Amino acid sequence: MLKGRRRNFEDMIIINTISIILILTGLLFFFGSVVGVLRFPDFYTRMHAAGKGDTLSSLLVIMGFAVYHLGQIHWMDFVWADLLVVIKLLAICAFIMLTSPTATHALMDAGYEDGIEPLTHKKGNALREPKVKGRG
Amino acid sequence: MGHSGKEAAEMNAFFVWAGIALLLMMVPVFYRMNIGPTAIDRIVAVNVIGTKTAVLLVFIGTIFPGGRIEMFVDFALAYGLLNFIGSLAAARFFHRSKALGGEIDVEGEAEEF
Numbered sequence: 001m002l003k004g005r006r007r008n009f010e011d012m013i014i015i016n017t018i019s020i021i022l023i024l025t026g027l028l029f030f031f032g033s034v035v036g037v038l039r040f041p042d043f044y045t046r047m048h049a050a051g052k053g054d055t056l057s058s059l060l061v062i063m064g065f066a067v068y069h070l071g072q073i074h075w076m077d078f079v080w081a082d083l084l085v086v087i088k089l090l091a092i093c094a095f096i097m098l099t100s101p102t103a104t105h106a107l108m109d110a111g112y113e114d115g116i117e118p119l120t121h122k123k124g125n126a127l128r129e130p131k132v133k134g135r136g
Numbered sequence: 137m138g139h140s141g142k143e144a145a146e147m148n149a150f151f152v153w154a155g156i157a158l159l160l161m162m163v164p165v166f167y168r169m170n171i172g173p174t175a176i177d178r179i180v181a182v183n184v185i186g187t188k189t190a191v192l193l194v195f196i197g198t199i200f201p202g203g204r205i206e207m208f209v210d211f212a213l214a215y216g217l218l219n220f221i222g223s224l225a226a227a228r229f230f231h232r233s234k235a236l237g238g239e240i241d242v243e244g245e246a247e248e249f
Binding site: 012013016019020023024026027030031033034035037038043046047050054057058061062065068069081084085088089091092095096099100102103104106107109110111113114116 | 143147150154157158161164165167168173174176177179180181183184187188190191194195198205206209210212213216217219220223224226227228230231
């Protein structure tokens with residue numbers, strides 16, 4: 001891999017910039033997710049922050065890495081192992097996109113079936129009688 | 137994937153600092169995992185940390201000397217799979233069970249609404 005010819009310098013700059021932008025956006029969304037998990041008032045809103053923020057930011061960061069490793073491929077002496085890394089990163093993307101909302105939904109359903117009270121404006125629960133307070 | 141040059145070193149430094157930032161973002165989630173009022177809050181926090189760890193493995197594989205990204209991508213895939221299975225197992229365990237360990241209802245807290 002080392003003896004392959006270097007790619008065009010401007011191409012590398014563009015690809016690395018796209019990768020950096022994607023990763024920084026992903027880190028920003030991770031930060032939003034963390035702040036939401038830490039500060040939101042009840043269980044369902046925390047779940048909302050965790051599910052959405054984690055899914056999108058993982059997708060963005062791993063997409064950024066896919067772009068970066070696509071830029072690292074030396075097309076002059078091409079080996080399939082280099083491209084396989086990019087394909088696996090995209091597979092992680094697809095996998096997270098499928099599984100993270102599923103896990104979030106399953107956990108939310110478990111919490112609702114256990115009777116965790118949603119935060120509402122009204123006094124008491126608008127949906128059903130609470131058994132557990134989900135605040136804190 | 138040794139791409140020697142100045143911009144490769146800069147990219148490596150960027151990846152190191154972004155990984156450190158990602159690692160520091162796990163600390164508040166650990167706090168939520170400790171104080172989480174219900175058990176499922178803690179499971180959500182563990183799920184968030186697991187997703188972050190899978191992403192962090194890709195960071196580590198990219199900055200790993202010697203270019204072993206293939207190995208770490210496999211780790212990340214397996215870690216994401218285990219994370220998903222663990223979350224589903226926990227959700228099934230707490231589904232319609234009385235085992236919710238979150239009955240931490242401090243006096244007066246319920247009266248705020």
